[in-house]
Amino acid sequence: MHRVERKTIVRTKFELNTATPTRTATTCKMTSLSAKDKNTVKTFWAKVAGKEDQIGCDAVSRMLTVYPQTKTYFSHWKDLSPGSAPVRKHGATVMAAVTDAVSKIDDLTGALLSLSGLHAFTLRVDPANFKVLSHNLLVVLSTMFPDDFSPEVHVAVDKFLAAVALALSEKYR
Amino acid sequence: MVVWTDFERTAIQDIFSKIDYAVVGQAAFSRCLIVYPWTQRYFGGFGNLYNAAAITSNPRVASHGKVIMEALEKAVKDMNNIKATYAELSALHSEKLQVDPDNFMLLGHCLTIVVASQLSKAFTPEVHAAFQKFLAVVVSSLRKQYY
Numbered sequence: 001m002h003r004v005e006r007k008t009i010v011r012t013k014f015e016l017n018t019a020t021p022t023r024t025a026t027t028c029k030m031t032s033l034s035a036k037d038k039n040t041v042k043t044f045w046a047k048v049a050g051k052e053d054q055i056g057c058d059a060v061s062r063m064l065t066v067y068p069q070t071k072t073y074f075s076h077w078k079d080l081s082p083g084s085a086p087v088r089k090h091g092a093t094v095m096a097a098v099t100d101a102v103s104k105i106d107d108l109t110g111a112l113l114s115l116s117g118l119h120a121f122t123l124r125v126d127p128a129n130f131k132v133l134s135h136n137l138l139v140v141l142s143t144m145f146p147d148d149f150s151p152e153v154h155v156a157v158d159k160f161l162a163a164v165a166l167a168l169s170e171k172y173r
Numbered sequence: 174m175v176v177w178t179d180f181e182r183t184a185i186q187d188i189f190s191k192i193d194y195a196v197v198g199q200a201a202f203s204r205c206l207i208v209y210p211w212t213q214r215y216f217g218g219f220g221n222l223y224n225a226a227a228i229t230s231n232p233r234v235a236s237h238g239k240v241i242m243e244a245l246e247k248a249v250k251d252m253n254n255i256k257a258t259y260a261e262l263s264a265l266h267s268e269k270l271q272v273d274p275d276n277f278m279l280l281g282h283c284l285t286i287v288v289a290s291q292l293s294k295a296f297t298p299e300v301h302a303a304f305q306k307f308l309a310v311v312v313s314s315l316r317k318q319y320y
Contacts, residue, residue: 058298062298062301065298065299065302066301066302066305067305082297082298082299135282135285138282138286139285139286139289139301140289142287142290143289143290143292143293143294143296146290146293149286149290151204151207151225151228151229152207152225154204154207154208154286155207155208155225158208
């Protein structure tokens with residue numbers, strides 16, 4: 001009986017010592033992007049080209065208006081109304097980062113490492129809010145590209161944004 | 174007791190007067206089954222839901238989408254009593270259908286996206302906020318009879 005117990009303990013120790021894969025976007029089943037997903041996102045994003053600033057501004061405006069709890073992160077802005085100067089500027093910043101992520105879709109964790117550090121240690125945004133901004137981005141894409149934003153594109157972009165959010169959360173804890 | 178501003182009331186009633194229930198219902202409900210595939214668990218009897226094309230062309234999905242929109246219209250017609258309006262539907266979803274209430278807002282998200290594509294520029298951030306508030310009240314009322 002005692003010998004069996006020792007065997008079990010040793011086995012457990014061995015398992016614990018085995019290196020576990022670092023948690024990346026691709027090991028989480030909910031958000032792992034298939035080749036088809038990546039292709040769909042890239043193809044759709046090519047259509048978005050040139051309109052990034054408008055999309056970003058509209059998405060941030062909606063986020064602040066429809067989910068007022070997000071305003072708590074921008075109390076240092078003079079004007080939080082839709083389309084205001086700080087909103088426009090921030091929308092452009094966010095969309096530039098998302099567009100960059102599309103080009104680095106094969107390694108989102110690596111691509112977003114420093115932004116993750118920024119959000120985790122400096123901005124300290126509750127990661128639940130990433131979903132909120134993602135949803136508002138989808139709404140804007142739907143208004144601006146009604147014919148292209150099919151259900152298939154919608155699910156691929158939603159998965160992509162979830163993978164981006166996961167990569168952004170990497171450094172939180 | 175939910176307090177609606179005049180703007181919110183007008184915005185909600187305006188949206189529902191402009192949309193085609195059959196079109197929007199089918200689009201929103203099929204989108205929900207495609208984008209959040211786990212929601213298909215509640216529709217085992219609906220036939221072929223195997224892929225996006227099958228879902229989009231499924232006649233039972235289309236007719237059920239319309240049923241959902243007609244049920245939402247009840248709330249629009251009596252915005253001061255949404256909780257009472259949905260008491261029976263809430264019990265149905267809880268006791269008989271046994272739907273995880275977290276799924277309600279998933280359908281809400283898809284409906285928002287479809288309405289946004291239909292109304293385009295008219296779906297301003299302020300109108301969007303009013304619609305989101307309406308959906309939140311509907312979802313809250315549907316959750317009331319869960320225990």
